[in-house]
Amino acid sequence: MACSGDMPSLKEEEIQKLNSELNQWIIVKNQDGIKTLTKYLKFKNFEQSLDFINKLSAIAEQEGHHPDLSFGWGYANVTIFTHAVKGLTESDFILAAKIDQISV
Secondary structure, three states: OOOOOOOOOOOHHHHHHHHOOOOOOEEEEOOOOOEEEEEEEEOOOHHHHHHHHHHHHHHHHHHOOOOEEEEEOOEEEEEEOEOOOOEOOHHHHHHHHHHHOOOO
């Protein structure tokens, strides 16, 4: 489900309900005060981090929804929100659930 400005931003109650169905994602306000879904992952080495990022990028392309990513030796950070509405939408939680299915 591609992100677009046509989707409404979720209310706090909806955010909490959907987040409870995910695996260790946290709600964080970014530097602009926008609520985001964020997950910090640890890996054994750089190769595993890169493998995870490559698998995630394939999912993001398929979904037409692209998270903000950072990674390095033994870690990856994923931040998701719908830029068009400056908040969280159902698409963000769908993408997060798909990311949770990645195995490395």
